[in-house]
Amino acid sequence: MPAPTYEFTAQKRLRRTRSRAVSNLPVFSVSSLKPHEIDPVYMTLVCPTCRTWVPINKPDTLRPKLSPHHTEKAGTEDPVRCPGSHRLVVIDVDVERWYQRLEEGLPQTDGRRSTRVIRKPKAGSAPAVMQIVGVTVDDKTARKLDEAHVQGCSTCSVRDNKGQTLRAVEVASRCADGRRLAQLAAHTKRLAPARRKAQMDREDWNDRREWGLRLLHEQQWDTVSRPVGDADLQRVRDALAALIKTLNPTKADAPQLTAWERADLMSAITLLATQEEQLSR
Template sequence: MTTRTRDLTAQQRPRRVRSRAVSSLPTLVVSSLKPHEVDLAFSTLVCPTCRTWVPISTPHSSRPKLVPHHTEKAGTEDPVRCPGSHRLVTVNLTADQWFQRLEEGLTQTNGRRSTRVIRKPKTGLAPAVMQIVGGTVDDKTARKLDEAHVRGCSICSVKDDKGNVLRAADLTARCTDGRRLAQLAAHTKRLAPARRKAQMDHEDWNDRRAWGMRLLREQQWQNVSEPVADTDLRRIRDTLAALIQMLNPRKADAPQLTDWERADLMSAITLLATQEEQFTR
């Protein structure tokens, strides 16, 4: 008599079983599960005990139940039988009703607002106009800006009885913009010689670089000028020989050229002969 040995690995879960065993757990109602934990199209659901997908044996019969299954995947060593095996299932939903509940759940999930708080970045104080143009204007522009401000500001100018501007007020008596413009004019005037020298050095460097690039191009052209000239001369001679052969064909049965075609060939031959003479000088 043969003895049955115990399987040491988890087996593939069957779709249908003929066992009459019934689990002692209460009947599992499909409508009580979440829509995404049920798939009535393939008659499977998530086992509440082991949280794995398990087929429903004979879902359209009078007593559908979960097929026997292990808690691990198929092929796992030392398998453990899930207590939810052979658990009775009550299928009280049709496939259309389940699909409608699934769509409604997806709509509600997609319509939820994010709970993450996105804080707006703090905006810093905008710099004054003098701070913006401080590094971009030269001494002449800064002096003109200071003079224009003195003419238009009643605090920064000293006027006579008729309202004519006599001179600029002292630096301590000026307004905020007037003091900044005066400091900007003095600063740019102090840095003007160094800025002009740096600009002249930059222009001189650009001129020397352009001169060096021109010499480099001339040197490179001298290295390849002779092969290029030989290639052009060979091309002109080959084209000239082909045109002369078309003008005076060697075969007696060759097609005759019209007067217009002969005139075009003569013009092309004359032009190529002139170019050959220029190359051979």
């Protein structure tokens, strides 16, 4: 009988943190952290040393501590272990109390968030009257505006002892508004012939355009006037025949019309007969 063989290879075990090492840093309580830096449901928190999320090892024992972790991202060559690894913690946070603190902190956080500031556009200085009407006025209006300004401005006019205006001073001696009005009057006077010619050309073009549209409308109507007239005449004749048939029914058992209904039919027949006569001309 052959002897039994035995395998002395060790079985692969699940890796678990069984280290007895304790960090030299002092013990800290979980309640000292902010509500958004702890999750008591999954027993994780933000490490006070490296500010990364770390699970709590053995939270149900008497000496819970932070799991060993690195300060760099996963996969980094030669990572450096955080000094907060194996740091003892005191779990003194209730889940309901934690939820209450988190809900109370949300409105305060929302209130501290800065809203977008929409700058109000600055209003520019209003232009002068002569700058507004400089494009729309003609030479006569510009001259009247200049004369009215000279009458009311003591700087732009020469007056006698009684305060009557004798004449206007030179353009260089006038005020700012007076100089603008004088320049406007001179500019419109210089451009008056060209402006009148342009206005006359524009009016002539508008008249020709209206005459062309009217001629086009007449030509288009001439092509369809006969079929339209025939259709109108046939419609009136059909309505007249229907009313005459209603007035003189062919069937013996047809309902008899009253005097008022017969009078209405006679007025309608007369009107349709007049329309037929007009369309037949």
